[in-house]
Amino acid sequence: MFPLIATLAVIAAFVAVGIIIYNRLTALRERTRTAFSQIDVQLERRYDLIPNLVNVAQRYLEHEQDTLTEVIAARASATQARIEVNGDPSNVEAVSKLGKADGNLGAALGRLLAVTEQYPELKADRTMSELTEEVRNTENRVSFARQAYNDVTRVYETYRQSFPQIAVAKATGFGPFVYLETTADETRERVEVNFS
């Protein structure tokens, strides 16, 4: 009798631990998805702002068409990449592509903002200065949303890949999430503008 009870107790303990791990994985996964959707909200805001920014800047930056074109092209790529992700952070390939495209857009915007600093009349334009603040705000929102997503992804991945969680995760279909990494372009903080 005793061996039967002991066996049942051990099985029950395993099941209980498995349930606890499963629930924790579920909670962490939902947190990660929520953090990713927050990025999506900020990205949409950013993409909506860019056309206004380019329209205002075009009046003054006749000789900086390359910079403006770069921004427009980067926006188009990032918008496409976002559509492909479709709100699913577990789509590894699509998320990586979005990270790269968004990083390129951020770098292009940074170059555009750096260029506007060189044009006093553009800088003094009230609409432009408000837009600049909005762009800066939006860039920061995207950046911090990405940071928050990476933080919760780190917690999720650390938990998921630890033992014995990894066994439960593989058995119940908890896949990995991808970090949104910065690109080499994006890490540049200042761009030298050549007026020659």
Added chain:
Amino acid sequence: MDYEQLQASAKDENRNLLLAFAAIIAVVAAAAAAVVTGTVWGTLRLLELYVLADASSKSRVVAESELLTGRAPWGWVYLSVFALTAGVIVWVSHSRERALIAFGGAGIARSMGGRRVEAVSTDSAERRFVNTVEEMAIAAGQSAPSVYVLDREHSINAFNAGWTHESTVIGITNGALLELSREELQAVAAQAMSHVFHGDARLNLRLMALVTGVAGLAMVGEDWIDRARPDSMREDEGVLPPLLVAGWLLYGVGWIGVALSSSVQRSVARRHELLADATAIELLRQMEPVRDALRRVGGHPSGGRISHRRARSANHMFMVDAGNRRRGGVHPDLRLRVLRLDARWTGGWLRPDTSDHVTPDGPDPEPASPFSPVAGSVSQVPALEPLAPVFDAMTAPIAGLADGLGPASALIAPATMAMVLDEVELPRPTVDADRARCMIVALVHLATGRAPSTESVPAPCSPDQVEAMLEGLRRAAATTPIDRPLLLADARSALRGMGGTEAFVQQAMVGLRAESDLDQWILQRLISGSFVARPVQKKLRSLERLRSDYAVVLSAMVAFGGSNTQAAFDVAVARADLLGLHQRGPGKLCSLSKSLDKLAAMDPADHERALSGLAGAMHADGASQRSEFEFIEVVRLVIETRETGSAEAAASKDRSWKSRLRSA
């Protein structure tokens, strides 16, 4: 530096400090229980020895074995008293905590002169800060709190207030808004969000409330000392030594407990600041903006000084010390904070940053100077400041804010008042003494419902004149409630310096049934407070010494309106900064009059607190009754006529009161 490790070690130290706090409270409760139990035992023993001294030797032996001090289970008595004392501390703490929670983050911000910034503010500096707060909220995974600006403060400081994540607000001084760069504003927002993230405000609130609970023991001791000492106000002039000794011991134990627990509370608060700095760095992923924001505080002429009177009691909510102390108190030493962030710092502070200045919208402001009024000098606080809390309550509708004053909001709108005065034919600015007298009599008849007659109308007024005035008041009352304080203030202006006024109003008030009707009691007090001389109070008393009379007055006021009188009472007690005040049950108007008259001896330094408490009670339920509004005026007239013994002092303050009502 490993910031995660810094956070982890700060959290561990926090836990140890909290355990120390709990131990202090247990020790204080044990000491207080020992005092009380010892006093009771000692008193009984003395009584028994006194009785035994008269007994015969045989009966003395028998009596000794029967002595209560030998038989009673003093161990259980001690434990019971200990449990009771600990219970009292917890109960007072809980009451205090509940009163402060009722205030909410927005209420605290407004009480410090804060103005809410709309999410779509058109001011570029405000917009910039709102944006940084939203950014940090995203980084912390929290919802963005409301943002407030302290327009009058030109130092560099920020605060977070509120006891739950939902009710938390973040505020910043005008100086910080204009002088910090965007990155430094981010750092300030991150530091404030860190406090929200860690729930520091709620923990701090609990600790403060516990200190209040311990201080309650000292208040009990003080009360026993008062009761045990001879006092000319009491009929019984005997001294009660056991109560006196116990009172002093309890007073001492209480204040030692307060000193120790306050010290721990300050240590916890300092640790919270260091933890918030570290968490801010984690949110920003950079150290420099946090370091530079602190260096800007150090380099500013006013530092973090807040001129508002409430800053003292809310100091723990600020990012740096609001009294601009660099060390001590509830904030770590500013230098220490910078050094913890950057060990290579050589001690230099940063001057105001002009490279990233945001020009405020509108005409360019004059540059701030340490010697100009805008530098935050306390001496430049406007003269109207002492009455600000009550003033705020009454002028909010004039400023166009729907602040929930309800029916009272129509009372003080200038257009409405002009209509009332036109109806009663009391045109401004010219005021007619005869009409003023008739108006006083008409107000009495309006309250009593009696028709004017030759018996009820004193000379030089006639019943017909009073009837005409009454008719005007009734027509005006059909559209808007009558503002009796304002009408009486106008009458006082008209009758100033005229002989026989006091005798006239005494006759006019004859018909009032002030003992049994609250509305008529209020009118009587308004009239007598405006026109009848009072004896000059020679001995001033603090609000703490008048607490029981203040409790009677406050309890009467909260009973006027609103369903949650306890909540209103607690809010008022918090605003008046009184510890352990208890709400009284409904009493008679004559008792209310006695307590109110005793408040005439209040120290002028406490007038503001007392009125602020009453205004808080008026606001607490979100709507104001006309009777509450008039009641505050009654109290104000009582406490402000002590200076000269006549209504002149109240009249001079009334002029400034009226001009603010007109100009707002």
